[in-house]
Structures are given as C-alpha cells and as structure tokens.
Amino acid sequence: MSCCAASASLSVPGSAHRPDRSELLDASHDLGDGLVSTRLAVPDAHCAGCIAAIEKAVGGVEGVEDARVNLAGRFVTVKWPREAVDPEAVFAALDRAGYRSGLMDMAETGPDPVLRRLFIALAVAGFAAGNVMLLSVSVWSGADAATRDLFHWISAGIAVPAVAVAGRPFFAPALHALKAGRLNMDVPISLAVILAVALSLHETLTGGTHAYFDASVTLLFFLLIGRTLDHVMRSRAGAALRTLDRTTPRGAVVVAEDGSHTWTPIGDIVPGMTVFVASGDRVPVDGTIASRSVTVDLSIVTGESDPVVLTTGEIVVAGALVVEGPLDLTATRAATASFLGEMRSMLEAAETARPALSRLADRAAAVYAPAVHLVAAATFAGWLVAGDGLHHALTTAIAVLIITCPCALGLAAPIVQVVAAGRLLKSRILLRDGGALETLATVDRVVLDKTGTLTTPTVDRATLGGISEEARAVAAALSCQSRHPIARAIEAACAGGVAKVDGMREETGRGIEGTLAGRRWRLGRADWALDADALAALPEERRAWPVLSQDGALAATIQITDRPRPGADAAVAALKDLGLAPILLSGDGETKVAETARWLGLQDWSAGATPAGKIDAIRQMQADGHRVLMVGDGLNDAPALAAADVSMAPSAASDVSRSAASIVFLSEDMGALPSAIAVARMARRLILQNFGLAVLYNAIAIPLAIAGYATPLSAAIAMSASSVVVVANALRLALPDRAGGAVKRATPGSEAVTDLPPALGARA
C-alpha cells in the first residue's frame, strides 16, 4: 500500500483547522431515525487500498454505523446517530491513517444533475429506439394493412412520450437560440424530430403507409450518445481539477496576538485579523500589508505579468501571488467572494476551453446551421413546385434535415478528446485546458528545467548527524518558509521540533533568514549566509552546498544529493525518438548542468539561466517558428511556463507553476512526458481523419437526399452509421500500444541513482 503514503506534509504550519461539532451537524444530511450522514473530503484517496484504509479507520470510530468512500468525488460518507457525531475522533482516525481530511463544501456535494438528465434521456431514447425499430422491421417485411396500422399506433404510443422526454436536451437550447434570434445546431435537430413525429402522427391517424417514428427516436438516441460523452469528458477534467484544488489550503494562517500561528478556514477570517502568507502562496483575503515590503504577482488581477513591490500599508487583493515574502497582512474584508470567484473562473475556463479544432467545428456550425435550413426549405419548395405533392415534398425535406445533421462533424473532435483524456488520466496526466492536447501534438521543441523536474534534491538525514538540536530546529523553521525544492528537502530531513523563529523572510535565489533570541540565522547559499571570514574558512568544494549560519558564522553545511526523477533518462530518449529536440535550461552552475546533460544524453543545454533568460530562449525559439513545450516546476519557471506554447508541471509544483501549466502530471515518473505527446499526436491525427470522414459522408449523402432518394428512415440510418464510424475511429486511440508504442518503459529511479557520479550530487 505504499502508493497510498499520503504526503503528510501540509504546506501550512501549525495545527490544521478542524470543524467543530455544530459545523459538522450543519453540513450533515438528516436520514431520519436519529441518523445523519456527513460527507468528509479525503483528497488523497486514489486506490482500492485507500478505500479499505479510510473505511476501516472511519468505521472504527465509536458510534459510526457506516463509512463509504466515493473515489470519483474523493469523499467519504459517514453515517452516524446524531448524538454520536464526534469530529475530533473521526479526524484523528483519518490523520492516523495518513489522510488529510476536511468538511466538504455543500456546493460541491451531490451528483451532477446534467449528467443524470442525459442518462435518463439516453435510457428512454434507447428503449424507444429498440422497440420502435422492431415494430418498423415487421411493417417493412410486409404486414397487412390492419397490422400495420396497429403497429403504427403502438409505435406512436412509445415514440411520442419518448421524444417528449429524450428530446428535452435539444429542444431547450433550440428554444433558447430561437428566442435570442440565433440558429444553432439544436434547431434543425429539433425541427427534424418534431416534424417527423408530427407527419407520422398524421399518417397514423389517416391510416397511411409510412410512419417515421423510428427515424426520430433513433436520431435522438445517437445524438444523445454523443452529447453524453461530450459532457462526461468535460466534467471529468473539471472533477480532477477540483480535487487538485481541494488539496490546496482553503484557509489561511492567522497570527494571534501572542505570535502563534493557527490555520483558519477562509470563511472564519474577519477584518482586523493578521494573516501570514508564505512565498509562492496566494493571498487569501483582501487586506493591507502589515510586514515589510513584499513582491507580489498581480497578474491574476491586473493581467500584468511583471511582479510589483508593495510596501507596508498598501492594499493587496485576494488572489495576488506572493513572489517574495513571506507576508503579514491585516485583513480588511471578510468576503471570500473574490478568492472563490477566481477559483471558480479558473475551473470554468478549464471546463469550457475547447481546442482550436473543435472551435473550428463550432464556427462551421454557425455557417452550417442556416445552410441546412435553406437547403431543406429549398428541397421542400422544389419538390412542391415540381408537383410531387405535399407529402413527398415534406418527407424529402425531413430526410435532408436528418441527413445533414452534423453528428459526425460534431462528434469528430469531442469523441477523440474523451478517449484521449481518458487515456491520459490513466497515466495520471491531467489536461488543465482543452487546447493543450492539440498544441501538444504540434510541439517540436521541449525545454526542460533541471531541479525539481529532471532531478529531485534530497537531503540525506545521516549527513545531518553532526549538527546541534538547536540548529536542526532552526533549519526546520526556516526551510518551511519556502516552496523551493531544496528547502522542501531540508524541511523533510529536519523533521522534528520547530524553533520559534521571528521575522523570517525569503530572498529569492539566496535563502531564508530569521532571528532567534537576538541572533540572525540564515539558511541558503554560502556566499550569502556567511560573512567573508567564515566563507574563506569553508573548504572550496563545500561552497556549493547550502549552509546554515548564525550571525554570519557557519552552523552547519547541508549536503544535497540530486536524485534523478524516475524515468528521466528514458523520457529524454523517448522524446528524441519522437523527433523532438529536448533542451535543458537550468539556473544551476555549469558543471552540474553539464553532468546532468551528459547523463541524460542531452547535447543541447545551457546553465545559469535566469527566469528572464528562460523566457528569452523560449521567445527566440518561437520567433524561429518552433512550437515550444516547457516542463518545469519551480516558482521561477512559472513565467517560462506561461510563455511557452504549451507547458507541463508535476503536481508537486508550486501553486503558481501549476496554474501556469496547461498540463499537470500526477505521477513521479517522467515517462508521462513522451506518452502525453504520443497520445496528443495520435489524437490530432484521428480528429483530422474524423473531419475527413464526416465531410465525405455529407458530400455523398446530401445530394442523394435532395434528389429524393432517401426516406427519413434511411437518412436516420445513414446519419447514425456515419456517427458510429467516427466513434469507432476515435476508439482506436484506446487500443493498447497504439499511441504508447514510442514510449519506452522508464527505468526505475533507484538504479539511476547509482549511475550518478558523486560530484553531481553536490549542489547549491
């Protein structure tokens, strides 16, 4: 169950907020008989082992009658008698099991109502299509007049209520569009279905020979399949994203009068409270700056990407990102609306983002919809003028409406995306924005960051043996101020008691400093932390390592080992196989970057790159006509991630990098990188093929329909067949070893470590 070793390190110091009993009861749902059910978020749950561990932990709490994990929603439903509700026991049980937990927001609980409606419509349409088709087949095989009329009546009895129920997902938007004076693709669909049903009813009442109930319900059934898949794809990306966001704190660290830090949920922060925000975190509430000047990135608010320096007393708004801090602010507004609004808009952007190719389909639909109506109307008028009678003219017009229904065209892109996203999700890769998949397919340059991306810095606990308990506690306190991967590694190695250090602040690229008992401690680069004498005394080869200093004197040197991320070398080899040119751009010193590049077999690398330098390099490549994929994780990579055409970040990246990246990979394994590109390329090929198929179908079928060779039924079958062909083509992406063929299995990281010469291990 090692896969479930939930990261216990909450990024928030101090005790996490626990909702009290009344809060829990408020959020509970009354089941009657004195029982209530409560939903608790468990964002780290992700496998069968997690289900078992969580259900065992929660089920073992006294009074709990039942605990059931919902893996898709990442929550556990607890059923317990009202009087037995005990938040402390249940949260403690989850903590012991190693899972972070919290109360679910009321808004995000409950199943998706839209999907439910689509499912119901789909089931009804499927039932009706099957049964009406059975009856129709009997009629075509030559039933006598009395049986035919009876079957028409039965078909009408099934089809009319079925269309009324299953047609709603199309009728409602069509009505909307008409009211707004627009035409969308729901209008011809609704028109065709309603006209076909009306005509068939007329036939049935008058004892006519042809009824087209089958055509209308089959049409609805196939259209609903496409629509449901499209919806599942969208909401799936959204759900995964919501889970990611749930792991980020929904509150802030409030500094009490006595200087103690307490984690408080966002809703409990009232004006006047002092809130602490670490570097790399977003400002949770609007407030004024109480500490010294800080650098914040207001791009989310102003759209201006250059960070600005704000000084004491200035207003900082929720959503701003602290680039260089930490920051103490006095809350001026309790409202969480701005913060939540930002979160929500990010989610919505991801859910509604569509690749350029499907946007192309939308644009085509805007032209196509009026054209369909014109062609159908012209067909009707043409046959009427030709003197073929109202009935024949109407049937032909309906056939044209059905056959031109752009299902194949509409399905071409979304169905491929559904399959591709599902495949990526299986490899634990999340698409943050739909367009990323399409851009990823056209990428020809890959820029890689070193620290945190290709390598993970780790601190060997054994090498810390010699340092004093006080120094260790100070290092732990200082390192938890920063999100830098090295600080994270030091924090992990120095776990234990934390010293109460005051006035801590981070200097980007240098280190963190703070004071304890009147003495200034610094953790960071040797040339910054030490005074001249201490630096001169330090042996040359140890100057590249971070040090802990006390008033400029050396307290400890910390040995950092660069542990290659699992599969990094295999990933680079696979990228080359895909015909891409990976480039290593690192802020590190030349020797270490050269060493890593040699080990990975990279010819193209550059050391000492600043964030601005990385952007320049990317812009230069783009100016040369290349499409650039940037892979990075650190705060300093965020601008480069945003500048590249498409970007990827590991889920462990800082919040800002994660929100700048268009793709987030949850796995430790770098193999995610080439496999994502392979899937994207395959998806692009399939989308283009599907467009080709759809256009071909229309080019053949429309002239036949206008000429009157298609009845509404044969039109419905042809339309459905074209959709099935498109769907089947897309499903090829789900076949094993199609897109993944180029991706070699990554070598385990442990083997790779031993390959590394010790010299590579030392780094600043």
Add this chain to the structure above:
Amino acid sequence: MNILAILIPAALVLGLIGLVAFLWALRSGQFEDLDGAAERILLPEDDRPNP
C-alpha cells in the same frame, strides 16, 4: 396473428423492465462512483451495494 397479442406486450414489458431497472440504479446512486466501483473489486469481502 393472435400470437402478436402476447409477443408485443411481452417485448414491451421486458424492455420496460430494463428501462425501469436502469432508472432505479441511477436513482439509487450506483452511477455516482464508477471509479470506486472499479477499484472495489480488488477488496476482499466487500460486496455491499451503495447505501
């Protein structure tokens, strides 16, 4: 043709049973955690339906 009086209602009733069974499954929340259902087959002695 009298056979039709039996076969058609029989076909319709069977179809309706399927439809009602699906709607019941949907209503009782069996489609709310498809990921969990896929993982739960790996757990021993856990075959309870969703509450």
